[in-house]
Amino acid sequence: MHIIEAGNVAAAMGIKLAGVQVIAAYPITPQTPLTEKLSELVDSGEMDAQYIPVESEHSAMSVCIAASSTGSRAFTATSANGLLYMHEQLQWAAGARLPIVMCVVNRGIGAPWTVWNDHQDAMSQRDTGWIQLYCCDHQQITDTVIQAFKIAETVRIPVMVCYDGYILSHTYMPFDVPKQSDIDRFLPAFEPDWALNPACPANLNTVTLPDIRPDIRGNIAPGYMEIRHNLHTDLRRAIEVTADVDAEFTEIFGRGGNPFIETYHCNDAAQVIICMGSLSYQIRDVVDLLRQEGVSVGVAGLRLYRPFPDKAVAKALAGKKEVMVFEKALSYGYEGPLFTDIKAALYGIENPPAVRNFILGLGGREILTRDLYKTIKAECSQTQVKQNDPVFIGLKL
Amino acid sequence: MRDDIIEIRWHGRGGQGAITAAKIVAEAAFSSGYGGVVMAPTFGTERRGAPVLTSLKISKNKIYDLSPITEPDMVLVLDHLLVEEMDVAAGLKDGGLIIINSPRPPEAFCFPGMKVATADVTTMSANAGLPTGIVNTGIIGAFAKAAGILDIETLAGAIEGEFAGKNPEKNIAAARMTYEITHIGGA
Numbered sequence: 001m002h003i004i005e006a007g008n009v010a011a012a013m014g015i016k017l018a019g020v021q022v023i024a025a026y027p028i029t030p031q032t033p034l035t036e037k038l039s040e041l042v043d044s045g046e047m048d049a050q051y052i053p054v055e056s057e058h059s060a061m062s063v064c065i066a067a068s069s070t071g072s073r074a075f076t077a078t079s080a081n082g083l084l085y086m087h088e089q090l091q092w093a094a095g096a097r098l099p100i101v102m103c104v105v106n107r108g109i110g111a112p113w114t115v116w117n118d119h120q121d122a123m124s125q126r127d128t129g130w131i132q133l134y135c136c137d138h139q140q141i142t143d144t145v146i147q148a149f150k151i152a153e154t155v156r157i158p159v160m161v162c163y164d165g166y167i168l169s170h171t172y173m174p175f176d177v178p179k180q181s182d183i184d185r186f187l188p189a190f191e192p193d194w195a196l197n198p199a200c201p202a203n204l205n206t207v208t209l210p211d212i213r214p215d216i217r218g219n220i221a222p223g224y225m226e227i228r229h230n231l232h233t234d235l236r237r238a239i240e241v242t243a244d245v246d247a248e249f250t251e252i253f254g255r256g257g258n259p260f261i262e263t264y265h266c267n268d269a270a271q272v273i274i275c276m277g278s279l280s281y282q283i284r285d286v287v288d289l290l291r292q293e294g295v296s297v298g299v300a301g302l303r304l305y306r307p308f309p310d311k312a313v314a315k316a317l318a319g320k321k322e323v324m325v326f327e328k329a330l331s332y333g334y335e336g337p338l339f340t341d342i343k344a345a346l347y348g349i350e351n352p353p354a355v356r357n358f359i360l361g362l363g364g365r366e367i368l369t370r371d372l373y374k375t376i377k378a379e380c381s382q383t384q385v386k387q388n389d390p391v392f393i394g395l396k397l
Numbered sequence: 398m399r400d401d402i403i404e405i406r407w408h409g410r411g412g413q414g415a416i417t418a419a420k421i422v423a424e425a426a427f428s429s430g431y432g433g434v435v436m437a438p439t440f441g442t443e444r445r446g447a448p449v450l451t452s453l454k455i456s457k458n459k460i461y462d463l464s465p466i467t468e469p470d471m472v473l474v475l476d477h478l479l480v481e482e483m484d485v486a487a488g489l490k491d492g493g494l495i496i497i498n499s500p501r502p503p504e505a506f507c508f509p510g511m512k513v514a515t516a517d518v519t520t521m522s523a524n525a526g527l528p529t530g531i532v533n534t535g536i537i538g539a540f541a542k543a544a545g546i547l548d549i550e551t552l553a554g555a556i557e558g559e560f561a562g563k564n565p566e567k568n569i570a571a572a573r574m575t576y577e578i579t580h581i582g583g584a
Binding site: 002004115116166167168170171172173174278281282285286288289366367368369370373 | 398399420424427460463464465467
């Protein structure tokens with residue numbers, strides 16, 4: 001059934017359908033309406049879950065870690081500085097291999113204080129060992145939240161579902177809320193291969209020696225390095241798992257088919273813009289206009305950011321004349337983090353495209369479609385493309 | 398930028414319910430076959446009473462650009478005093494429509510090259526039994542009459558859906574009564 005609601009409600013619908021058992025959250029703009037909606041659903045009995053209000057985001061993730069360790073399906077959501085406050089526990093959740101799902105309603109981080117959208121919050125958690133998925137519209141939010149649990153539980157790695165603050169979280173549009181019976185078929189109850197159990201007490205993630213050693217049963221136990229290596233290799237395996245989960249979802253619901261990159265007019269394009277989140281959809285209208293003018297341009301929206309689907313990226317961008325990486329984040333002191341990743345993915349291929357970096361929309365700076373049109377048109381008409389420092393769009397210096 | 402999208406900007410004051418009004422129109426449009434509807438409130442640091450605005454885009458096709466409207470086809474003003482405080486017609490397309498909640502006739506407003514419609518939504522809503530100052534359903538009646546995109550029956554149905562269990566009758570009455578007294582000026 002289609003409903004018209006805000007993006008935060010689209011997330012709440014997905015979480016309800018996914019049969020989440022424990023929710024722990026602390027409100028922060030623009031995530032707040034999502035946790036309010038979940039608390040209402042729990043209070044009214046529409047959702048059979050424990051809602052645990054906590055005093056901070058650090059505690060929210062701690063509760064999720066505890067709940068997930070007992071085999072429960074656990075969820076939280078946050079934004080910006082709330083996510084930063086969780087940082088220690090994010091690393092822990094990934095290292096402990098707990099399939100927690102969290103919505104990150106993307107917002108710029110302070111100082112100076114801002115409540116508006118950019119991607120710096122999630123990007124700054126890039127190396128925590130979490131999977132990161134980005135959404136372009138409300139349908140993707142609902143569908144991705146549900147898929148996230150399946151991915152997380154298959155590889156035992158936590159997943160962030162990221163969507164743009166305000167631009168998606170507070171904007172209303174129609175989306176389909178899947179039937180519970182179909183979701184139950186796609187995502188059965190979580191049956192962990194291990195969980196904390198009072199009948200059989202265990203210590204988890206205690207001090208682990210640098211080297212391997214025999215455990216109390218005489219079996220060789222991995223050292224720290226083996227455990228972290230396995231997190232990495234399982235994250236790399238998660239690329240394939242994400243594609244499998246998407247294929248299974250598409251078969252039941254008829255939506256999906258682009259687990260890594262959603263392309264628009266890219267096949268025959270000489271120039272391709274690549275970016276994440278709602279921006280890639282906004283640029284579709286610019287591509288339409290430029291195509292009418294005979295400009296050979298396309299846009300690609302990256303859906304999976306970590307693990308980085310480098311092979312799919314290289315395949316999508318090989319043979320292009322130029323790739324423009326549009327980002328709402330910076331690796332301060334260098335360039336956009338996605339720009340670095342894209343260049344690395346293209347390293348070593350024959351005749352690689354020129355790659356250029358554009359920074360925009362920081363702290364909610366309005367991204368005007370006509371500014372995008374002007375920038376992209378000017379860039380496409382350049383005969384000689386030079387790689388250089390990031391270009392800021394909409395900057396008023 | 399796309400010519401298949403009808404862009405409607407709503408001006409109101411914080412607490413006046415402009416977002417609810419736009420959402421009701423979005424629901425009515427969607428149920429009438431407009432598959433693409435997007436309603437995007439613009440967020441600043443509003444308090445009750447401060448000017449606020451909301452963008453509503455309507456199309457038969459999916460809408461991909463969620464950015465705020467800069468060149469609307471139509472503007473709705475829930476409080477006529479806003480006309481003196483700001484340029485409510487900013488970016489309005491030539492021949493565009495401005496619908497104002499005002500006891501004054503359309504001729505009292507000067508928007509060269511634009512079409513103006515007025516209705517005393519505040520009085521009609523009070524007559525319909527709503528608390529003083531609740532105008533977000535009444536204005537929908539003026540929209541039905543002046544815009545001619547969606548009929549009053551469809552919009553009344555959407556009001557009923559939005560206010561299910563919360564006194565929909567008076568809200569529907571406010572819309573219907575405002576519909577009857579909406580004045581449309583010449584271009």
